[in-house]
Structures are given as structure tokens and as C-alpha cells.
Amino acid sequence: MNKELSDWNKYWGHAWKPVPDVERIDAADYTSPEVFEREKDRIFRKAWLMVARQSEVAEPGDFIKIEAPTLDTEVVIVRGKDGVIRSFYNACPHRGVALVRQCEGRTGLFTCPYHAWSFSTDGKLKGLPGAEDFPHVDKSTTGLTPIHTGVWNDYIFINFAETPKQTLAEYMGEFGEYFDDMPFGEYTRAVEIIQDLPTNWKNFNDAFNEGYHVQVLHPKSLPMVPTRINPLNHMYDPIYLAPHSSATIQSNTDWVPTGKVMLFVYASTGVSFIHVDGPEEQAAKPRLFTTARGINRIGLPNYSTSTMNFFPLSQFQILADRYMWLRYWPLSPDKTRFIVRMYFGAPPRSHLEEFAEAFQLASTRDVFTEDVSMTRLQQQGMKSGGVKEVVLGENEHMIRFTTQMIRDYMNAED
């Protein structure tokens, strides 16, 4: 059962709010270029964005170059000699070159390929060839332009505001405290799918925040989710700790797999959709998410998955022994870069395990393909002008909540 339930009641007491009163959304919010520009300014330049994992820059000098495609920006994230993780615009202060060309590496110095200005891992200008010609440049105040950077749990967040309204700790707030013991970093095997898709970014948030569609859209691929008593797959234990949210999803214990290959994979590798606690868990394996205090707090006997929404563009889908990290970077009103990273406890150690992983990847991709297909068709319908607004049921409360958060950001005073 749940640990420290009484401690967490202090959050529970106010985490669940009545269903937000967002019954309808203008279709134009999903299609309009003006709305999109405002979203970029009011949300994506103001909110903290979850962009990387600490393990991607594990050692001093480790760097990665990532894209923030919504803002046409490349970002260099680097761990300094002092161990501190910093982020910079990938832009040389001399004449603007996007100087870092590798996607990842380890270095003590970033050197621009144009005129060889060089910068240490804390962004300071170190080398300026022909410095005598730049008497007007103060080396001590010149360097790469920093982007506000913070770390929560194993995750790196950045904020493009010149002065963020909140620190990352404030932004994560009680949601961050509630989930701070999640063992993400112990899951070291990642496999990634990146797709640019012709649909608005909010359609992804919406697709992964209601269970209403599961029985209809995924009848063959997810028979292990809807149950007889909850056929519409209402999500359990919604937690709203603004601007983030979380919910718990059941599994259908009446479902018995019959596919012989599926049974072979389950039986020979112990992988299964329905987690069973067992004595075979070894110290070498990563800690199960079900041991974290924020997961299945309500003690659902047929627990399967938790969703965690990190406003505005990330979602985790947490299973007992693996998790998925979804990101939806808006590219235009009707284009989104959809990135799914699946994290497993360990890379395959045998041919059988590689096969089992391939099997899981194929089935996961197929489920996402079903979801993605609907987001595409949604965009098509919304663009047609045939619907002026879309309507949300009370069972779509998670969408209502995030929509309210979006409205709050869009309408906030500066």
C-alpha cells in the first residue's frame, strides 16, 4: 500500500479541484497563426521547458546541442568544470555563427569555426585572436549568451525569458516535491522516435490526457486497459498542481493474452504490461516506479500507468518497470515535432532480449500511430472551418485543466 499517505494528504487536500469549467475551445486556437505567435511568446518563451536528462551531460565538459525548434533556436547544454549545468544560445558573440557543430561531445573549450573565438564551458570568452583589433571588446563581459537552466530530479529545464517569473523550484512547486523520489536516472536504455507531423501541438496533449478514446481507437492494440466496470477508461486520482498534472490508469485484469508470440515474449523475458511484484527483483535492476510515493497513491490493485504532464510540452507515461517521455514541440499552427523516448532498465543482453525489445517497440509504435492518426485528422477537420469550436466532456477533465493553464499563460499580465 501507499507510503506516507498522511504526509501526502497535505497535497491531496487541495490537489484535486472540481472539473475546470472549460467546456468548449475555439477551433481557431488550433489553427490560427496569430494564436500560434502568441503561444510562442506567452508560453514557450516564458515557461520552463523540460529538454534533457542530466545523464546526457554526466561528466564535466560533457555537452549536448539540442534544438528548441519552436523558437528556431539551438541550445548548447554543458556541464562546467565546477559540475554546474549551464545552457547557452548556440551563437558566437563575434558575428553570430552557430559555433557548436557536434550534437554531443566533451570539451574544455568551444572554438568558433569562423575566426576562432573560443569559450570555456561556463561561456566566458577565453581566446580572441588578434585581440589588439578589438580594443572596444571587454573580454571579461563577453561570452556566449546564457539561457536560464535548472535541474529537477534527473531532468534539465531551460527558460528563455530574460528574467523568469519563477525559479524552476517554484515552477515545479508541490508537483516537483510530490514526485521527487522518482528513479528516472536508473533507467539508462533509451530508444527514440522523432516525427514531424501535420497537426497542432495541443492535439498531442489532448490525445494523451483522456482515456475516453481507448476502447474506440485502440480496441485491438490496448485490450489490456478498459475494464468492465470502467469501460470508458476514466482516469483515476487526477492531481492538479498548477501548471502540471498527473493521473492514474488501470489495467484490465480480465484480459488474457492469447497471441503466441506475445506470450513467448512475456514468458521468456518477464516483460509484461501488468506488473507483478515478485521476489526475483534484484538489486541490479532499477528501482520500480511503483516504489515511488507519488505512484499509485490510491493503491489501485490493477494499476498500470501514471501520466505526468510537465507543462507545456512534456508528458511521462510511467509503467512499473519502464517509462516513456513524450515531447511535442510546436513548429507552426499545423506542424509539430513529436518525440517519444522509451526508457528501459537496461540494454538488451541477449538476442532474445533484443527481440523482446523490438517486439515492444513495434507494438508501442503501432499504438502511437493510432493516436497520431487521429491528431492528423483532427487538424484536417479543424482547418476545414466546419467546426467553430470543439467540446469537452467532464471525462476530458485533464484536457480542460491544461487548456485552462494555456489560457492563464496567454492572458497573464507581463
Next chain:
Amino acid sequence: MTEPTALLPKGFDELAPFIAEWGSLETQDERYIRRQSLSMERLQAYYDAVQPRLGAIFDHLDSFPYGPALPEPEALLFRVVLAMSEVAQAVEVYGQPTVPHAPANHSVTIRVPNRA
């Protein structure tokens, strides 16, 4: 095409008819695209031939160290059996080669990131 039965490890000759369709594919996406292009009859024929042999195939493959140094007959067998990760979705889940509502010739690149 080379004489295919010569290439598979001894004891797995009956899988030779599937080498042409699956034996040269290297990535999950190539297998996914091939799955969509084949008829249900072909997918079912593969499934019926390979599914009963899964235990024996992996017993054999895992008698070799896991890694890039697999001898060519075993590497070929592994490529052929990895097709089952896709074929099983068609046969056991959907009863059709494609995912419902997916675009034609759907392609999805799956990669292991260098840093994660």
C-alpha cells in the same frame, strides 16, 4: 539471388522461403515497411513457420555471445526472426498488415540516441 538454404544454420532450413522477404533487412523501420507491403497470406505463412520455432531459434542464437560477431548464418537467422516483431502485430493484433488509419507506406524511424 544466392542459394539461400546454404546460408541458414543447420536445422533451420525450412525458414529459407522467407529469406528473400526478410533476410536482408537491418532496421525496425525497414521491417515495418515490408510488413505493410506483404499480403496477409504471406505474413501468416511466415508466422506459421517461425512461431513454433521461436524457442529453438533463440536457444541456438543465444548459444553464441551477444554482439556484432555473430557468424553469418546465425546473423541471417536473427534478421529473419526479428521480422516476427512486426509480423506478430499484423497477425496477432490487427488481423491486417497495416495499422488502422495510418498513412500508406507509413515509415517511422526508431533510433538509439547517443546520449540519453
